[in-house]
Amino acid sequence: MTAQLESPEAGADALLSIEGLWKVFGPKAGRVPHRPELAGLSRAELYRRTGCTAAVRDLSFDVAPGEVFVVMGLSGSGKSTLVRCLTRLIEPTAGRIVFEGEDLRAADEKRLRTLRRSKFSMVFQHFGLLPHRKVIDNVSYGLEIRGESKPDRRRRAHEVIDLVGLRGHENFYPEQLSGGMQQRVGLARALANDPDVLLFDEPFSALDPLIRREMQTEVVRLHREVGKTMVFITHDLSEALKLGDRILLLRDGAPVQLGTGDELVGAPADDYVREFVRDVPRADVLTLRWIVRQPRPDEQLDGPELGPDVLVREATRLVLEADRPVKVVADGQLLGVVGDEEILAVVADKAPESGRRLDLPAGARVDAGVTAPVDARLGTQGEAGRPVDPVRGPDRRDPA
Numbered sequence: 001m002t003a004q005l006e007s008p009e010a011g012a013d014a015l016l017s018i019e020g021l022w023k024v025f026g027p028k029a030g031r032v033p034h035r036p037e038l039a040g041l042s043r044a045e046l047y048r049r050t051g052c053t054a055a056v057r058d059l060s061f062d063v064a065p066g067e068v069f070v071v072m073g074l075s076g077s078g079k080s081t082l083v084r085c086l087t088r089l090i091e092p093t094a095g096r097i098v099f100e101g102e103d104l105r106a107a108d109e110k111r112l113r114t115l116r117r118s119k120f121s122m123v124f125q126h127f128g129l130l131p132h133r134k135v136i137d138n139v140s141y142g143l144e145i146r147g148e149s150k151p152d153r154r155r156r157a158h159e160v161i162d163l164v165g166l167r168g169h170e171n172f173y174p175e176q177l178s179g180g181m182q183q184r185v186g187l188a189r190a191l192a193n194d195p196d197v198l199l200f201d202e203p204f205s206a207l208d209p210l211i212r213r214e215m216q217t218e219v220v221r222l223h224r225e226v227g228k229t230m231v232f233i234t235h236d237l238s239e240a241l242k243l244g245d246r247i248l249l250l251r252d253g254a255p256v257q258l259g260t261g262d263e264l265v266g267a268p269a270d271d272y273v274r275e276f277v278r279d280v281p282r283a284d285v286l287t288l289r290w291i292v293r294q295p296r297p298d299e300q301l302d303g304p305e306l307g308p309d310v311l312v313r314e315a316t317r318l319v320l321e322a323d324r325p326v327k328v329v330a331d332g333q334l335l336g337v338v339g340d341e342e343i344l345a346v347v348a349d350k351a352p353e354s355g356r357r358l359d360l361p362a363g364a365r366v367d368a369g370v371t372a373p374v375d376a377r378l379g380t381q382g383e384a385g386r387p388v389d390p391v392r393g394p395d396r397r398d399p400a
């Protein structure tokens, strides 16, 4: 059965929309989300008073089509529970899950099974491969369950085996492969179904660091090639920063901050996030948007030009070698300048003065060569001057 939402605009441009999601384990768990005197308790206090654990607490977020959405948090923060709630492998206690306009909490078991087979694929930490089946048969397993013909299964399995770089290993058994290669089989199996969403639950945690980095690069490449929407669970910040278009940071099941990697590093929502991102080399994450400033009256504006999305690390040499401030220009519009001081402050790992990023308002007029009033656009404003909620991120809805 397909249950459509009453309000079509809810999560309209999202592929997956989560609203007020809770998962509480324990006795009479269902009462917790609905009773403010319980819902407001810390996880530890709730457990002490009721014996219940709130693994996921009141989460709301949207995942856009084609986005790599990372959920990050320490052990026990609720990541695995959350990713299993998305397809109701774990039954949520409260909240809404809307996928392509369909309310998944209203879907019956048959519909859920169909969705899990055709729309979602999961990649697990411990690969989940069938040991007695060869690579090719592991990869085509999901297609077999779906009832596809043997020639179709073979053709598709060969395609994805090529895609993940396993050609020549079709007839190996899992135990004959290294951990990294086994996880490539896991990836190929997930891709074989041609799902709309790939769900990754700490897929690389069991791999050693070099292989892990190689696999991360592989996911970036695959995403570029196949453009799938991905929800990626990790406890590793560098992995989150490398892969995530946006990152949701969880603590004790609750959202702490949702934003792009540079937003988490450049404008942490609180001390917890600040501590989390403390060791990240800022120059590798922050772009010139974070340090651009208004030109001073005595400065000559005939220096080199760079775009606002160039990383500070990549701009460092040019800025330090130039004898004029470097102009930061987007679509022919001068946004401001960057000089040695701004660059060195970031390279020396000092927080940007403003802790703010310059965002071009949507539909900004382009005046080639004209200095725009930079400070009018500096602020904790998202696109189109809308306020940024630290958890939900910039308000992307149409104000109308």
Ligand SMILES: Nc1ncnc2c1ncn2[C@@H]1O[C@H](COP(=O)(O)OP(=O)(O)OP(=O)(O)O)[C@@H](O)[C@H]1O
Pocket (backbone or CB within 6 Å): 025, 026, 053, 054, 055, 073, 074, 075, 076, 077, 078, 079, 080, 081, 082, 235
């Ligand atoms: N079936 C369950 N019954 C009771 N409590 C549970 C159950 N599953 C998870 N929890 C609790 O919910 C909380 C969140 O667990 P979860 O496994 O989702 O966290 P996680 O962030 O994925 O951690 P890890 O990285 O260690 O896997 C933890 O306190 C955990 O003990």
